[in-house]
Amino acid sequence: MRTLDAAEVEKRLDFPSLIDRLREMFKAGCELPPRHHHPVEVPNAPGAILLLMPAWQVGKHIGVKMVTVFPGNGEKALPAVMGIYTLLDGTTGQPLALIDGPMLTLRRTAAASALAATYLARKDASHHLMIGTGALAPHLIQAHATARPIRRISIWGRNLDKSRKLATDLSAKGLPAAATEDLEKAARDADVVTTATLSAEPVVKGAWLKPGAHLDLVGAYTPKMREADDDAVRRARVYVDTRAGATKEAGDIVQPIASGVLKEIAGDLFDLTRGQVEGRRSEQEITVFKSVGTALEDLAAAQLAFGRH
Secondary structure, three states, X not given: OEEEOHHHHHHHOOHHHHHHHHHHHHHHOOXXXXXXXXXXXXXXXXXXXXXXXXXXXXXXXXXXXXXXXXXXHHHHOOOOEEEEEEEEEOOOOOEEEEEEHHHHHHHHHHHHXXXXXXXXXXXXXXXXXXXXXXXOHHHHHHHHHHHOOOOEEEEEOOOHHHHHXXXXXXXXXXXXXXXXXXXXXXHHHOOEEEEOOOOOOOOEOHHHOOOXXXXXXXXXXXXXXXXXXXXXXXXXXXXXXOHHHXXXXXXXXXXXXXXXXXXXXXXXXXXXXXXXXOOOOOOOXXXXXXXXXXXXXXXXHHHHHHHOO
């Protein structure tokens, strides 16, 4: 059985290949049971959560991502979220690989946003604004640069020093990145706006989005969290990665549906990859994509990583 650490996973999951693999998997589909969510008591510390996310393709592979969330880990200088992915043979059940869970998740999440952008962002999109400077941000920036001809990257975060450091790191890799202090100005100019924050209140206003903009919402992963305001939803055609996940977990979808602002989800990644719905319909249309993640993406990424030597 192989063991793939974070560095090996990142090396094997280059974005051009991973975006193509996700496209193939959404077209083909796989078995996706509901994820398991178990509270875990922790002595003398805040309660933890155990998440199990299975998926399989009949006759090919079975995969399970096991994720733990221990809020008290900060006091021990450990990450709050950790995990591992197990890939099994779909014909015998034989364990094939143990794969670093956090890196697998970072890569597949970024690739899913880039996959959506191939249908929803303008083909000539050249200015990418990244809102957020966490672990996911550099992967999202790299993935979008694969999907569209990005020639300018603006990075905004609540901590300017973190924005500057991320821009410096990306510039060293040949990406045209620079930190910005003026969020509104950058958002009004950007062709693609990506958010990956833990914000409970909208950080992007619909009034800022120019005609033809694409808004990529990746953070705000609970019904009470939000990254875009109602005006953004009103002005745009809205797409999601999966309807089942987005309509249950994403505040950017759940809240505007409940208030009547969002009347219809135009499509998901199954629809887009299979040609069952239109993506971008004009150069002036504003599009929104909301990602919450799915075990299908984990399985596709794990298969790709395992298959490479």
